[in-house]
Amino acid sequence: MKCKFCSKEAYIKLHYPKTYLCIDHFIEYFERKVQRTIERYKLLRKDEKVLVAISGGKDSAVTAYVLNKLGYNIECLHINLGIGEYSKKSEEFAKRQCDLIGAPLHIVRIKEVLGYGIGEVKTRRPPCSYCGLTKRYIMNKFAYDNNFDAIATGHNLDDEASFLLNNLLHWNTEYLAKGGPLLPGENKFVKKVKPLYELTEREVVAYALAVGLDYIVEECPHARGATTLDMKAILNELEEKRPGTKFTFVRGYLKKRGLFEVEVEKKELRECKICGMPSSGEICAFCRFWGLKEPLTFKVDRDEDNLRGT
Ligand code: Q46
């Protein structure tokens, strides 16, 4: 098949709207769509300092690559989770990706700052529960300590659609109130944005391949992603039969999100006694879990030439 816009062979068939595109026109389409998402949802301005959280995987690498190409002022943060070989490999990929992108990379290794890797802590909590807490805290604290205006993550359309479906099936209204491409900053919470919000996972993979971004494909050994994978498989089946399902579902949700917001009580936040970050209790969940007596600080010395290993 030929590209819709030129005489070259098609690189990809887009399902919605059904179009064949050559590699160059696909790259152009993808980048234009990211730019439109940023504008439609007022995610970022060109004068803002953006921290991209990169895991070594495809979505975050593509986010950093495209934002950089579109002229946004980005730096990257990789959190090494201390999960054996998996984390070593992830860090290697993150470094290679940032070399290709030409963006500064900061690395926080949680084993170095907290003493244990994910999965090594003696606790009843499953690794993913305190991993999520730890990643969210470090991302925000790093951005806050270094005066970033926004944190960009690699969530794509499939991630959002499967998150919504799963939370609708369980009527987790609190989570349903918090979806969407933009979580505005408030207090000491830095604004969070998802520039790939309207692009499918398939498009993200095709873009990564098209621009030569290498990424880790192995799953984390703690991943119990069966639910997400089930949701994604169901949505892909629906999409196959009715192209545009995911997009309509997510767009519709954004219109109806207010229904869930009214259900959520606004919690009064105070400052954590240890780290000073917002907390519902006297000590925040992060400091409590890791038993901290002193706050962690991530202030980067800007005179350092090589930002790696901070
Ligand atoms: S939460 Fe769980 Fe992930 Fe952390 S422990 Fe691995 S699978 S990395 S997205």
Ligand code: ZN
């Ligand atoms: Zn073309």
Ligand code: ZN
């Ligand atoms: Zn704290």
